[in-house]
Amino acid sequence: MTRNLDFALGEYFHGYNRGVDRRIVFLDKQDYERFVKLLYICNSKNEFEYDRVFVKGQKIEFKDIERGERLVAIGSWCLMPNHFHLLLKEILEVRPSNNYSGISIFMHKLSTAYSLYFNKKYFRTGSLFEGRFKAKHLGTDEYLKYQYTYIHLNPIGIIDKGWKKKQINDKEKAKKFLKEYKYSSYKDYIGEEREEGAILNKEEFPEYFSTSTDFGAMIEEWINFDGGEIEIGQEEKP
Numbered sequence: 530m531t532r533n534l535d536f537a538l539g540e541y542f543h544g545y546n547r548g549v550d551r552r553i554v555f556l557d558k559q560d561y562e563r564f565v566k567l568l569y570i571c572n573s574k575n576e577f578e579y580d581r582v583f584v585k586g587q588k589i590e591f592k593d594i595e596r597g598e599r600l601v602a603i604g605s606w607c608l609m610p611n612h613f614h615l616l617l618k619e620i621l622e623v624r625p626s627n628n629y630s631g632i633s634i635f636m637h638k639l640s641t642a643y644s645l646y647f648n649k650k651y652f653r654t655g656s657l658f659e660g661r662f663k664a665k666h667l668g669t670d671e672y673l674k675y676q677y678t679y680i681h682l683n684p685i686g687i688i689d690k691g692w693k694k695k696q697i698n699d700k701e702k703a704k705k706f707l708k709e710y711k712y713s714s715y716k717d718y719i720g721e722e723r724e725e726g727a728i729l730n731k732e733e734f735p736e737y738f739s740t741s742t743d744f745g746a747m748i749e750e751w752i753n754f755d756g757g758e759i760e761i762g763q764e765e766k767p
Contacts, residue, residue, distance in 0.1 A: 534664055536619045536630035541604070541667040541734075543676045544636055546658045547612030554647065554657060555610055561712045564608055564643050566591075568615075568728045571638040574598045579642055591727040600631040600638075602733035607683045607713035614680045616667075618733050636662040670735065677738070678747045681718070684710040685752075695754040703752055718744045 536542065548554040555561045566589055570577055573596040583589065602618035621631035644657040667673040685692040685703045697703050707715055717726045720741050737743035 534666060536623060536632045536664075538619055538622055540619050541673050542617050542619065542632060543665045543667060543680070544615040544617050544632065544662055545613060545664075546636075546640065546660075546662045549656050549659050551611055551659075552657075553610050554612070554643075555608060555712075556651070560647065560650075561608055563646055564613070565712065565725060565728070567639055567642050568603065568606060570594060570596070571642055572596065572599050572601055572603065572635055572728075574600060579645070583646075591724045599730070600635040602730040603728055604731070604734045604738055605677055605680045605714045605718075606728065607680050607715075609683055609686070614683060616673075616676060616680055618730075620733065632664070636664075673735070674737070674747065677744075678751055681707070681713060681715045681748065682751060684713060684715075695751060697752055700752050704748075707748070 534542075555564065563583070566583075569591050570579075575595075575597045600621060602620050604616040604618065605614075606616070607614045617632050617635075619630055619632050623630045640658050640662060647657055648654060665676075667676055682692060684707060685697065688706055689697050689699070689703060691697060692703070708719065714725070714729055716723060717729055718738075718741060731738045737747075
């Protein structure tokens with residue numbers, strides 16, 4: 530996982546974590562929206578006083594937040610009821626003094642900020658997520674493409690558990706559900722203009738990350754496949 534992983538400059542990684550004891554970590558719309566905002570705010574070398582950023586009753590827009598220099602490049606993201614997935618690129622040199630990378634700092638800030646919010650809101654204490662974040666190195670273009678598609682297809686699991694084996698019962702329903710699901714970067718890759726698009730740094734990733742035609746083809750290929758095992762990598766069951 531993260532302890533023995535070298536977050537080398539310019540390399541791509543799949544970062545993810547889930548709720549402790551597989552618990553639900555997004556209980557309502559406000560929870561999802563807070564995490565989405567944190568994906569943008571925490572991707573900064575600057576420190577933020579989150580209580581001042583999130584003023585009760587005040588709508589926060591990404592364009593109003595002065596972030597400064599980023600910690601990571603984000604290629605895709607998806608939130609599920611009890612876990613989340615991120616596709617990341619390391620853009621900072623690892624600090625020799627403590628071996629911290631941009632990815633490590635970002636993931637720590639993100640998890641801490643959301644856990645503080647969640648525990649305060651729901652009157653709980655203790656860890657919210659299952660230990661330190663998990664990460665896998667995407668060392669080949671094939672694996673990167675696979676993970677890029679896999680992350681965006683995750684929401685289908687809410688309505689069809691067979692999706693990981695490419696055994697989707699109602700393909701049209703699955704496509705419709707993906708297009709309507711708000712809490713991933715899927716909409717940003719099919720041409721929808723929304724403020725969440727500011728989370729992504731497509732220019733830091735291969736060209737097919739910026740081409741909706743390529744993205745659509747990868748999604749269609751998976752959904753329309755008539756059955757088979759996952760071909761690349763082994764994913765933990767969330």
